[in-house]
Amino acid sequence: MSVFIPKEITLLRIAFLSFSVVVSALSRQSVPTQGDIMVSHASPEYGAAGDEFVVLFNATDGSIDLNGFEVKYITAGGTTGSAGRIFSATTIIVSRSHLLLATRDTVRVGSVEVLRDVSMTTGMAATGGQLVVRETASPTNILFALAWGSVTVYAAGMTDAAAWSGDGMLTLTANETTYVRASYNGPNSDYTHIAAAAITEIPSSATAPLPVQMVEFSAASIPQGVLLRWRTATEADNAGWEIERRNVGMMESWTKIGFVEGAGTSTSPREYSFVDATPSATRFAPSAQRIAYRLKQVDRSGAFSYSGEIEVELGLAPEAFSLGDPYPNPFNPETTIEFSLAVPGHATMKVFDVLGREMATLFEGEAESGRAYRRSFNASRLSTGIYIVRLESAGLTAKHKIVYIR
Incomplete structure (x- = not known):
């Protein structure tokens, strides 16, 4: 029995990061179904001929037993x-963990030297082919697949890239020989070519988890209150954010x-937003008011x-001719x-x-100066x-473009 449980190590990073999440050992073992197992990395020839590796990723919240399944190379012409x-x-991949299959005991490529988890036989062509994760006894039961180069005959169980219903079917141009999946939750196009010399990280069962990496957090006053926006580069086992204010x-x-x-769990950029409507009723107070916000990021483990912290000022009444940014935009x-006016008038x-x-x-009518007027537009x-x-008043004009998407 082979059991692969992540151990803490120093994690090297590349432009498209990979990760695993440490969970309690062997909880909720299950038989995989389509989409449960993904190919995160694949290299048909990272060095000399016969230098090949494949990285599997358990995308579920429970441990998975691979017994009865196989990783198989299919030629571009459809031959096994x-x-x-x-x-x-019995071969267990713990929840949100990786498994490194390689033809060599040690994968040495770029700045990486990492021990494989399990062996695999050689024979993938760098110029083109297909890689499937499937049930051994029922080869058409494909859990995950990807393709590179020019494939003329697809493996049994799929006809072409458009017809394949699984998450991982992708045709790649083999201008490099190592393919890295950039997102575990995104579309099939989330692979990129990485030159062998540029590789700085290959995950295995020993890869430590990545924390949530936030790259932007901002706040702005809008008609509905205060709009908070934030963006992440990576997430690992992220349940979400509690929004706090004072x-x-x-x-x-x-x-x-x-x-x-x-x-x-994601290694592709993610964008989030939240509108705090509470300050909107007092946003034009007799004196400026400053409100601070912070995010409490919570893992699934608790x-x-x-x-x-970021701050936003809910200022005094407006004193300028102004047409505010529509929100949301695009909208549906x-x-x-x-809008507001600097002087009263039509x-x-x-x-x-x-x-x-x-x-x-x-x-349309008379408007006071120093007052914010808010109107809704329904384009249904x-x-x-x-x-x-x-907006027009006293010879002044302001315009904004809005986009309606049904």
Whole structure:
């Protein structure tokens, strides 16, 4: 019996990161189904002829036994090749972990030297072919597949890239010989070519988990309140974020105001947003008000960490002729636009299509200075497309483009 449990090591990083998540050993073993096992890395020839490796990834929350399944190379012409491995004994991949199959005891490529987990036979062609993870007794039961080069006959169980319903079927141009999957949750196109000399990391069962890596966190005042945006480069076992707020300078403790679900495990960039509507009612107070926000990132295990703090000022009443940014934009079917005037007078705010035809009047009448006017635009009866919001008053004009997507 072979059991592969991640151990903590120093993790090297490349542009497209890979990861595993340490969980309690051998909990909830199961037989894999389509999409449970993914090919995260594959190299038909990373050095000399016969230098080949494949990395499998358990994308589920439980341990998986590979007994009765196989990793098999199929030629570009559809013939079953010799390369791969048949799992004929219990072989466990722990939840969110990797398994490195290689033809050599040690994979030496680029700046990497890593011991393989299990052996595989050689025979993959660098110029083109297919790699399938399938049930040995029922070869058409394919769990995952990828292809590179020019494939003329696809393996039994799939006809071509368009017809393949699995998550991993992909045709690649073999301009390099190592293919790295950039996202475990994204589309089939999330592979990239990495030159062998540029490889700095190959995951195995010993690869340590990556933490959530946040690359941006911002706050901005909008008509609905305060808009928080943040972006991650990678996530590992991420349950989500608790959003916390406090008033600056008032000796307040942090208060949880919401929760945004995370992507779980991902190595592709992810974008998130949250609107705090509470401050909108007092955003034009007699004096400026500063509000601080932070994010509490929570793992599925219950562990957590905090982001840095950011502040936004809810200022005094507006004193300028201004047409605010519509939010949301693009929208479906409704967006909100805010405007203000520097001097009182007659004002109009209308929506036009790109041909200049008037679609709606959002405001027409006398408007006070120093006051924010907010109007909603519902486009449910219109066609998908680009529209223009135009504000006019006292000879001044302001415009914003909005995009309606049904």
